Amino acid sequence: MAISLGKRKRHTAIPARKDLPASDASTSDLSDGEDVRAIFQRAFEARFKPLGSTKKKTKEEARTEVVEELLEDADGDDEEYSEWDGFSSDAEDSEVEEVERVEVVEHMSSSIPELRKAELRNRTSKAEARAFMSSKIPSAPKDPLLSNSKDADSTDDESTNLQNDASLQRLLRESHLLSTTPSSSSTFYPSSTPSLHSRPSNPANTNGAGALAAIGAARHAAHDLHFLSLGGKPHMGLKHQKSMPLAQRKGIAKKREEMEERRRREAKEMGVVLERAVGKKGSSTGAKRERGVGAPGVGKFKGGTLTLSKRDVASIQGSGKRRR
Amino acid sequence: MPEPSSTSPLRFTGHKYLTQRLVLSTLTGRPIRISGIRSSSPTQPGLAPHEVSFLRLLDTITNGTIIEFSYTGTTVVYKPGLITGSAAGYGAASHGGVLRHELPKECNRGISWFLIPLCMLAPFSKQQLNIVFTGPGVITSATQTGDVSVDTVRTAILPLYTQFGIQNNIELRILRRSCSGPGGRGGGGEVQLVFGHQVRLPKTLHLLNAGRVKKVRGVAYATGVAASNNARMIEAARGVLNQFADTYIFSDVSSAPLLPSEKGPPGVKRKVGIGFGISLVAESSTGAVYSADVASPPSGGEPPEDIGRQCAYQLLEVISKGGCVSSIGANTVLTLMAMGSEDVGRLQLGRDVVGSEDILMLGRDLRGFGASGWGLRDADDGEGDIVVSVVGRGVGNVGRKIA
Known part of the structure; x- marks a missing residue:
């Protein structure tokens, strides 16, 4: 701030060169041309650094000028560079290397008023007191060298x-689902049967374990397992449901059979050898249902009456197709 | 000493470094047997009340620990269990997840004697550690037995954990302050420690640049005495330190804790733990902390100016020893480095810090527990510091091995 102000004053002083010799005639014996050059040199040196080839006197002058410019106030209007002799004794005694030393000037100490400094300090101390006297660890300083990007x-x-640890654990827990027969789990369905995917999305772009993410029925089973591990009840999932309407269960079985049959057929058409079909369990379709001892062989006995349904009557009469 | 099998306990003698050995035993899982505990003392042989209390504290925060005392208490066999922290079902559930640990009134060690080893165990616990120290034996101030104040633990010891990446949800609440009671025994303070950042392995540390001290902060505390004592301590300490660094010392005034008195009619309470003290912490540009602690003696008769000045000089002495960690924190840092991953960590310490008895014994004990030895070399900066290279053991947190 002080430097720029001082320099501005110099610039205004340069056009007023004409009356300089008149006023300076008594103190300065420099010729006009030299004077102009000295002014420019001083201005240059004030801006940049002292020119090496100049003689000692000009250096001293330059230094005193620099010091003057840095130290004078904004309203120091009557100061003329030629009249300056404030540090002369000091400057004349000093040696060349002392002249070339960089001047360090504190601006903050003079520019900020004491009151504002006190206020600033007060505010920071309040924030610091909150940080320091809290029960937390007082905030450690961030090391700029150890950048926080590395930390992050x-x-x-x-x-x-x-x-990764968590997903690996989960995968291990659910790995048995992946090894089940493809009919019950659509995870590893061949690509020739895309219609059987319960979810059209590609397993590779599902999040989590990527290609190993369970889809379809396996996904449901994995969910059930997850619920179980989180403390859910075991019959929450469809698979574990105990009681179900008979029609629904039949529908499921029928659908499963259908799917399996289609898979085998298509594999046969493609020439793919599949695992041997597990033979159907000996179902009681052919055998007659065991009825209770003393119970009638046909119909329903309730409240002292034997009730025969239409189907029973038909079976007795032998007309139509036989059910049992 | 022949290498004992992993099942036979490591043998130690004497009551010195008891907490350090118990902590190392708990962290590494090796059982230890400490014999000859004050066996030559005719009046008070065996474990002191605060040592028994520390063993009970370990029993509280672990699961499956077996502690066996001899009849006289001069021999202890300690078989460590898993560090569970304030896990539900181990006594913490009944108080809302907070363990309570009561210290007996005969306790003459500051609470930092318990807190510093406990903080070393807490990062390796299964769950967060939330514990309240209460009872007639809690002294939060610095003590004549050489323990630092609880302020120093919070402002100079806990920041060391941030260097290991352990920084979240750590709190040390001073619920009630207390200086040491009459005869240096008992206090009646209350302190809560919440250590909620558990890790698998602490990060490998490379601290080689101590930096330059940029600020000094501190706490002056007065319990049950006039607040002017604080102002006098602060003024004396600032008189010494102001010319060196930006100094600011906070003041904390509280009333004396009331405890029911044993003598006299029931229901009458007495004030204990009256006094004042000051804790100073200097912080360097690279985050190294140096601390000093002085409190008024329980017998009194020491003007606050002397306490303040003494503390300032003590701080300057600690700083002059140099290194990235002062001798108070060196135990913590070296232990955590030894428990870190199997990698070489480096720590620059002052020559006097490394040469102190505490650090040498820590090195020997770590060797005994199977850690590899330290590498020592002179630091490059020519200030006489020593760089300690520590190879981690990769033990880490057994409770968190399964994510």
């Missing part, structure tokens, strides 16, 4: 490691 990277690493 390592924490990211840690979190991704944890995530």
Whole structure:
């Protein structure tokens, strides 16, 4: 601030060169041309650094000028560079290397008023008191050299490691679902039967374990397992449901049979050898149902009456197709 | 000493470094047997009340720990269990997840004697550690027995954990302040420690640049005495330190804790733990902390100016020893480094810090527990510091091995 102000004054002083010799005639014996050059040199040196080839006197002058410019106030209007002799004794005694030393000037100490400094300090101390006297760890200073990007990277690493750990554990827990027969799990369905995917999305782009993410029925089973591990009740899933309407269960069985039959047929058409079909359990379709001892062989006995349904009557009469 | 099998306990003698050995035993899972505990003392042989209390504390925060005392208490066999922290079902559930630990009134060690080893165990616990120290034996101030104040633990010890990446949800609440009671025994303070950041392995540390001290902060505390004592301590300390660094010391005034008195009619309470003290912490540009702690003696008769000045000089002495960690924190840092991943960590310490008895014994004990030895070399900066290279053991947190 002080430098620019001082320089502005110099610039205004340069056009007023004409009356300089008149006023300076008594103090300065420099010729006009030299004077102009000295002014420019001073201006240059004030802006940049002292020119090496100049003689000692001009250096001294330059230094005193620099000091003057840095130290004078904004309203120091009557100061003329030629009249300056404030540090002369000091400057004349000093040696060349002392002249070339960089001047360090504190601006903050003079520019900020004491009151504002006190206020600033008060505010920071209040915030600091809150940080320091709280029960938390007083905030440690961030090291600019150890950049926080590196820190963030390592924490990211840690979190991704944890995530990978968790997904690996989950995969291990659910791995038995992947090895079940493809009919019950659509996870590893061949691509020739895309219609059987319960979810059209590609397993590779599902999140989590990527290609190993369970889809379809396996996904439901995995969910059930997850619920179980979180403390859910075992009959929450469809698979574990105990009681179900007969029609629904029949429908499921029928659908499963249908799917299996279609899979085998299509595999046969493609020439793919499949595992041997598990023979149907000896179902009681052919055998007659065991009825209670003393119960009638036909119909329903209730409240002292034997009730025969239409089907029973038909079976007795032998007309139509036989059911049992 | 022949290498004992992993099942036979490691043998130690004497009551010194008891907490350090118990902590190392718990972290590594090796059982230890400590014999000859004050066996030559005719009046008070065996474990002191605060040592028994620390063993009970370990029993509280672990699961499956077996502690056996001899009849005289001069021999202890300690078989460590898993560090569970304030897990539900182990006594914490009844108080809302907070463990309570009561210290007996004969306790003459500051609470930092319990807190510093406990903080070393807490990062390796299965769950977060939330514990309240209460009872007639809790002294939060610095003590004549050489323990630092609880402020120093919070402002100078806990920041060391951030260097290991352990920084979240850690709190040390001073619920009630207390200086040491009459005869240096008992206090009646109350302190809560919440250590909620558990890790698998602490990060490998490379601290080689101590930096330059940029600010000094501190707490002056007065319990049950006039607040002007604080002002006098602060003024004396600032008189010494102001010319060196930006100094600011906070003041904390509280009334004396009331405890029911044993003598006299029931229901009458007495004030204990009256006094004042000051804790100073200097922080460097790279985050190294140096601390000093002085409190008024329980017998009194020491003007606050002396306490303040003494503390300032003590701080300057600690800073002059140099290194990235002062001798108070060096135990913590070296132990955590030894428990870190199997990698070489480096720590620059002052020559006097490394040469102190505490650090040498820590090195020997770590060797005994199967850690590899330290590598020592002179630091490059020519200030006489020593760089300690520590290879981690990769033990880490057994409770968190399964994510």
